[in-house]
Amino acid sequence: MTPRFDAIGLVVSDMAAAVTFYRRLGFAFGEGAEVLPHAEAELPGGLRLLLDTEETVRSFYPGWQPPAGNNRAALALRCASPAEVDAFYEDLVGAGYHGELKPWDAFWGQRYAVVHDPDGNGVDLFADLSTGQ
Numbered sequence: 001m002t003p004r005f006d007a008i009g010l011v012v013s014d015m016a017a018a019v020t021f022y023r024r025l026g027f028a029f030g031e032g033a034e035v036l037p038h039a040e041a042e043l044p045g046g047l048r049l050l051l052d053t054e055e056t057v058r059s060f061y062p063g064w065q066p067p068a069g070n071n072r073a074a075l076a077l078r079c080a081s082p083a084e085v086d087a088f089y090e091d092l093v094g095a096g097y098h099g100e101l102k103p104w105d106a107f108w109g110q111r112y113a114v115v116h117d118p119d120g121n122g123v124d125l126f127a128d129l130s131t132g133q
Contacts, residue, residue, distance in 0.1 A: 007040075008075070009050040010121060011057050011066070015039060017118035018051050021097065025077060025088070025123070049075075066119075074114070074122030081131045082111030088125050089113040105129060 012018040016034035022041065023029055027049055033039035037056040041049045057064045079085045086103045092115045093099040100122065101114040110126045117123055 005047070007048040007050050009052065010117075010119070011054055011064075012051050012117075012119050013054055013066070014118055015051060015053050021092075021117050022049065022051075024092065024095065071120065071122050074124050076124040076126065079111075079125055079127040082127045082129060085111040085113055085125045085127050089115060 010018070015036060019029045019034045019039060027041040027043075029039050029041045029051075033051075037053050039051045043049055054064070054066065077088075079088060082103075082105075089099060089103050097118070098116040098120075099113070100116055101112070103111055103113040103125075106112040106126075109129050111129055113125045115123050115125065
């Protein structure tokens with residue numbers, strides 16, 4: 001038997017803020033997820049995005065501390081076109097989220113941008129430049 005990749009988990013300091021952010025990107029969290037200690041959204045292909053509050057994690061791992069410094073992981077979201085990268089970036093920054101890297105045409109052939117979720121986790125937005133603007 002082999003383990004199967006099933007979910008991506010993030011620890012969040014404010015569940016309501018995290019759910020609001022990820023819903024804005026199209027993640028389907030259930031009604032009332034904003035007040036839960038653990039929330040899940042099903043992703044295409046059967047994977048799930050799991051959000052747990054810091055308090056939830058400390059309930060079973062009392063010594064847990066938030067990471068310090070730069071992030072080691074990011075979620076990467078493929079957009080339909082370079083124009084969609086720009087639109088999502090502007091929407092998120094306009095809503096008050098931190099734009100880490102403005103959209104640009106990367107040398108590897110993608111329109112690419114980075115925003116931070118409310119906990120500072122990177123969310124990469126990208127589209128192949130060949131899809132046109």
